[in-house]
Amino acid sequence: MKIPINLASQPFRRGRAMLVASLAVSLLLVGTLGVLISLANADSKQLLDVRKEVSQLDAQIRKVAAAQAQQDALLRQPANADVLERSVFINSLLLRKGISWTRILADMEKVLPYNVRILQIHPTLNAANQVLLDMTVGSEHQDEVIQFLEALEQSPLFGSVLEHTSQPPTQSEPLYRNHVSVIYAQKL
Incomplete structure (x- = not known):
């Protein structure tokens, strides 16, 4: 079997180094893509946890605000107005005394x-x-x-x-x- 090689029309190319470098860069890019995808997933999980915590804190704030409004309504009743005024007066005296x-x-x-x-x-x-x-x-x-x-x-x-x-x-x-x-x- 005779292999025809004509170096004048088809010169020998050194493409193996370029092929290996391209393969290494491709693998590096695929690895970086994998890391970025895992970071994005972790970030979305963290964001979901933060949103759950924020919604729980908002619910607690609403409960406390409702309780505060209920207490304020109780204090503003005419029967309790005198006690509230006296309490504010005594507190102001204590602050002055302090x-x-x-x-x-x-x-x-x-x-x-x-x-x-x-x-x-x-x-x-x-x-x-x-x-x-x-x-x-x-x-x-x-x-x-x-x-x-x-x-x-x-x-x-x-x-x-x-x-x-x-x-x-x-x-x-x-x-x-x-x-x-x-x-x-x-x-x-």
């Missing part, structure tokens, strides 16, 4: 310069149950009051300062007087 003068003055001492005087201080609770200090401070020089206000703002215990009024010294009152308000971070 403001510690000792802590206020100790914390104020940390930021108060030696030459600034607190002439008046009045703590109150705002709507968000935060302690609001309404103060009148005085000093011989306005710069000292400004240092005090900056120290209040830089302290983590006090919020931003709101200055209401500023009065220069008079013949009867030799101090610069500033009326300011500041949020105090005392835990009630």
Whole structure:
């Protein structure tokens, strides 16, 4: 048997390396596709579990909201209105009583310069149950009051300062007087 080989018209090609590389890339792509499919399935199962948990939590929220509405309706009945008002009043008194003068003055001492005087201080609770200090401070020089206000703002215990009024010294009152308000971070 004679095999006709004409190298001039049909040159020898080295295609085996290209064929092996193509086969390896194909297998790699098929493997990657399998991994991606398994990840997609796992993700869909996880999403299904999360949706079940969310629906259970929504059901619990609806139950709690219904119970809350039922309790609110019970409290709003005319027979219970007096008890509710008294309870709110007593709770507000307890919150006011919870403001510690000792802590206020100790914390104020940390930021108060030696030459600034607190002439008046009045703590109150705002709507968000935060302690609001309404103060009148005085000093011989306005710069000292400004240092005090900056120290209040830089302290983590006090919020931003709101200055209401500023009065220069008079013949009867030799101090610069500033009326300011500041949020105090005392835990009630």
